[in-house]
Amino acid sequence: MGTENEYEGKVVLVTGGAGCIGTNLCKKLAELGAEKVVILDDLSSAYEWNIPRADNISFVHGSILDDEMLKRVYKEKPDYVFHLAAHFANQNSVDNPAEVKTTRFHKIDTTLFLFCKKENLC
Ligand SMILES: NC(=O)c1ccc[n+]([C@@H]2O[C@H](COP(=O)([O-])OP(=O)(O)OC[C@H]3O[C@@H](n4cnc5c(N)ncnc54)[C@H](O)[C@@H]3O)[C@@H](O)[C@H]2O)c1
Numbered sequence: 417m418g419t420e421n422e423y424e425g426k427v428v429l430v431t432g433g434a435g436c437i438g439t440n441l442c443k444k445l446a447e448l449g450a451e452k453v454v455i456l457d458d459l460s461s462a463y464e465w466n467i468p469r470a471d472n473i474s475f476v477h478g479s480i481l482d483d484e485m486l487k488r489v490y491k492e493k494p495d496y497v498f499h500l501a502a503h504f505a506n507q508n509s510v511d512n513p514a515e516v517k518t519t520r521f522h523k524i525d526t527t528l529f530l531f532c533k534k535e536n537l538c
Pocket residue numbers: 431432433434435436437438456457458459460461462478479480481500501502503504519
């Protein structure tokens with residue numbers, strides 16, 4: 417995760433932040449003093465009650481496949497983005513290969529593009 421104080425005062429977007437890794441990551445980021453941890457999760461395989469609560473954590477219920485939702489969370493101007501939104505693989509990736517691939521890979525293009533735009537890199 418880099419140096420511990422790297423996240424202090426920063427805005428961090430965590431897609432899939434309500435999941436197994438995401439909830440623990442968000443808790444840690446909040447403890448490390450992130451100004452704001454923004455979670456974007458469609459709760460397709462997670463529960464709202466499991467999302468960590470803190471003044472500096474905000475939850476947006478939506479999908480990374482929805483461009484309007486992505487624009488909404490990028491308005492927070494994240495300094496860091498952790499892309500953890502994913503469908504549980506194994507049999508699911510055999511049954512729904514296109515959907516699993518879209519969530520994991522295709523939308524990374526959009527999140528990266530919006531991030532680069534925000535940083536004036538493109
Ligand atoms: N758990 C592990 O041991 C492990 C190990 C190595 C890598 N990973 C990888 O880390 C990532 C996260 O894993 P995890 O164990 O936390 O999975 P998880 O299933 O617990 O969390 C994924 C989250 O993504 C959300 N999600 C799914 N599709 C979404 C969408 N379209 N928009 C928004 N949110 C969406 C789900 O609701 C869920 O909360 C995955 O890419 C996984 O392959 C996990």
